Amino acid sequence: DVVMTQSPLSLPVTVGQPASISCRSNQNLVSSDGDTYLNWFQQRPGQSPRRLIYKVSNRDSGVPERFSGSGSGTDFTLRISRVEAEDVGLYYCMQGTHWPPTFGQGTKLEIK
């Protein structure tokens, strides 16, 4: 199975400051169809996960513009341009290119 490694696992951030989460895979995530199935999810306390980003850099409907995704191959990043209090929670990357789909360990974002 593809191993997804996130860093950092804990991310204390001051409101208004930027934040960045790295996700690395041990296999190239470019699919045979040419797409890269790398997704980012946010899980707020007490809630189910919510997808923020799909196929590396596409923001889901309703996701604030301060969230962006980038990367290619095996190295991906989720960036928050200016953290807000409502961004507290867990963030997961997930690959869907190789069977079975696998998730990163999760990064806990908290406000300083």
Added chain:
Amino acid sequence: EVQLVESGGGVIRPGGSLRLSCAASGFTFDDHGMSWVRQVPGKGLEWVCGINWNGGSRNCIDSVKGRFTISRDNAKNSLDLQMNSLRVEDTALYHCVRGLRGIDSWGQGAPVTVSS
């Protein structure tokens, strides 16, 4: 609005069986592959089983193969997960999710506790 509502969770002894169901609404059910993803409290997410739009292709992770079976009824907009020979390590919150490669909607989850 996409809604996925799970039912059927509970407490069961090791070796027992449970059947989870997911009622889907707010979208054309048979346009989408569906999956089950589990989450151990305080730990991460694990994709368990997935099924394509018409049920012709289905797969599960190795640790549950031969014990779990995923199925769907497009006429009833429902997704099921039959879980047999349950183990303590199957204890988790089981989410019904829309999608296979690109999960885009999640249910609230059905708690499953396997304990003697």
